[in-house]
Amino acid sequence: MNELAKNRSVFVCSECGAESSKWNGKCPSCGAWNTLEETVPVTVVAGKSAPVGSFKYSRISEISYEDETRYDTGISELDRVLGGGLVKGSLVLIGGDPGIGKSTLLLQICGFMGEEHTILYVSGEESERQIKLRAERLGVMCDNLFLASNNNCESIIKAVRENKPECVIIDSIQTITSSALTSSAGSIVQVRECTNAFMRMAKSEEIPVFIVSHVNKDGGIAGPKIMEHIVDTVLYFEGDKQLSYRILRAIKNRFGSTNEIGVFRMDDDGLSQVENPSEMMLSGRLGNVSGSAVVCTMEGTRPILAEVQALVTKSNFTSPRRISTGFDFNRLYMLLAVLEKRTGFVFGGVDVYVNIVGGMKIDEPAADLAVAMALYSGLCDKPIPEKCVAFGEVGLGGEIRSVSRVHERVKEAARLGFEKCIVPKNSFRTLSKNEDYGIKIIGADTLAGAFRAIAEKKENK
Numbered sequence: 001m002n003e004l005a006k007n008r009s010v011f012v013c014s015e016c017g018a019e020s021s022k023w024n025g026k027c028p029s030c031g032a033w034n035t036l037e038e039t040v041p042v043t044v045v046a047g048k049s050a051p052v053g054s055f056k057y058s059r060i061s062e063i064s065y066e067d068e069t070r071y072d073t074g075i076s077e078l079d080r081v082l083g084g085g086l087v088k089g090s091l092v093l094i095g096g097d098p099g100i101g102k103s104t105l106l107l108q109i110c111g112f113m114g115e116e117h118t119i120l121y122v123s124g125e126e127s128e129r130q131i132k133l134r135a136e137r138l139g140v141m142c143d144n145l146f147l148a149s150n151n152n153c154e155s156i157i158k159a160v161r162e163n164k165p166e167c168v169i170i171d172s173i174q175t176i177t178s179s180a181l182t183s184s185a186g187s188i189v190q191v192r193e194c195t196n197a198f199m200r201m202a203k204s205e206e207i208p209v210f211i212v213s214h215v216n217k218d219g220g221i222a223g224p225k226i227m228e229h230i231v232d233t234v235l236y237f238e239g240d241k242q243l244s245y246r247i248l249r250a251i252k253n254r255f256g257s258t259n260e261i262g263v264f265r266m267d268d269d270g271l272s273q274v275e276n277p278s279e280m281m282l283s284g285r286l287g288n289v290s291g292s293a294v295v296c297t298m299e300g301t302r303p304i305l306a307e308v309q310a311l312v313t314k315s316n317f318t319s320p321r322r323i324s325t326g327f328d329f330n331r332l333y334m335l336l337a338v339l340e341k342r343t344g345f346v347f348g349g350v351d352v353y354v355n356i357v358g359g360m361k362i363d364e365p366a367a368d369l370a371v372a373m374a375l376y377s378g379l380c381d382k383p384i385p386e387k388c389v390a391f392g393e394v395g396l397g398g399e400i401r402s403v404s405r406v407h408e409r410v411k412e413a414a415r416l417g418f419e420k421c422i423v424p425k426n427s428f429r430t431l432s433k434n435e436d437y438g439i440k441i442i443g444a445d446t447l448a449g450a451f452r453a454i455a456e457k458k459e460n461k
Helices: 002-006 076-082 101-115 126-135 153-164 188-205 226-230 279-282 329-343 365-380 408-415 447-460
Strands: 010-013 037-038 091-096 121-125 145-149 167-171 209-213 233-238 247-255 261-267 270-273 292-299 303-316 322-325 349-356 388-390 419-422 439-443
Touching: 002 121, 076 247, 076 261, 091 101, 091 188, 091 226, 091 388, 101 167, 101 209, 101 270, 121 153, 121 408, 126 145, 145 153, 145 188, 153 188, 153 349, 188 209, 188 226, 261 279, 279 303, 292 365, 292 408, 303 365, 322 329, 322 419, 329 349, 329 447, 365 388, 365 419, 365 447, 408 419, 419 447
Parallel strands: 091 209, 091 233, 121 145, 121 167, 167 209, 292 388, 322 349, 388 419, 419 439
Antiparallel strands: 010 037, 233 247, 247 261, 261 270, 292 303, 303 349
C-alpha cells in the first residue's frame, strides 16, 4: 500500500510548475487552461541531504569581461539575432514547428564554425548515418564536426567534459533523459532537469550549447515555462511552411536586443540569408490596387517595410466575417469600431480580410495606421498612392499617437524609393528640420487627416 502511494503520479502545470494530485482543466495556482500534465514525482531518500559547496563572491569593480569571446557563426542574420555572435558559455534554445528549418540551420552553422572549432552534434532522434546524409545534402563536410546518437544526459555531459568540444548541439531536448529520473522522455521533470544539467555544463566548461525544442499544439515551446527562464537565449523559427521565407526571432536574449529578427529563404540546398527583408516583403506588389498599404515596422533595431492588404467585400452572411492573418485579430476589431465611430465609414454589412504579405506577423501598434488606411481604401475602392508609406498607433478617439524610432523608419522608406511618409504629428515634431530625408513627410493627428493626405497626393498627380 505504501509502495503504491509512493509511486502514484502527480499532475504538474507546464506554466508555473505547481503540482496537483488530480487532473483539472484549469491550473488551481496560475489559472492557465489545459496545462496540467501527468508525471511521476521525484523520490528523495530520507535522511540524506545534498552536499554543500563553497560560496564565492566578488566585488563588481574587480570583475573583468575583456576576454569575453563571441564566436562568428558564419550566418550574419543569426549573429544579428544573437546580439553580435555566439557568446562563450551561453545556452541557446531554438524552437519552431516541425520541418521549419531548425536542424538545417544548426548543420549550416557547423559547416562554417567547423573550419576552426570542434563541434559535437548530438541527436536523440536520428542515427549518425542519417545526420551525415543531411549534412552531405547541405554541403557540410568538415573534420572538426563530430556526430553522436545518444539520449542519455549523463553520458553526453561526461563526453563533453572529457573531450572539450568548443560548441555542443543537442537535438532535441524532448528526447534526452536522465537516468536519475523514472519518468519518460519529454516529460516536464525530464525536460527541466536535463536543461538544468546542460546549463551547469555550459557555464562550468565555458562551452556554448544549442538546444532544439519541439513546440506544442498552441505553437509555444514545449516543456515547462521554467525552461525558457533557465536558458540565456530563446530563438523561435516562424513562418508558413508552404512559403519559402523563414523568420528567426529572439524572444529572450541576455547578451543582446530582444525581438531582433533574422530573415531566411528555404532553398533546395538549405537556408540562405535575406539581407534586405524590406525588398523581399514588397516584391511582387501591384500598383493602383485598392486595399493595399505599406507600413514600416521595427523588429528589434531593424526597420522593415511590409505590405498590408485589406479586402472588403459584400457579405452573404447574417454575421459578416472578420479574418486576420499576421495581424492581431482583436486589434482589427478595435480599428473597425474606431473607423465607424470617428470617421463614419460603415463596415456592418461587409466581410473584412486583412493579410500581412510574406507570412510576417506584426504585433507593433505602429501598424494601426497602415491597416486603417488599407481598410479605408478597400471599402471606398480608392487605391493608395504606390509610393506612400504610413505608420502610427491609432487611439480609440481616432487620434494618431506617436511611435518610437521615427528617424530610422523614415530613412528606410526613403532608401527604398518611397516619396511620401505619413507619420503621427507628435513624432513629426521630433524630426530634425535641417536634415534632408529625401522623402516628403506629413504629420497627421487624426485618421481623417491621414485620409486627406492620401487625397491630396492624388490631386497633385
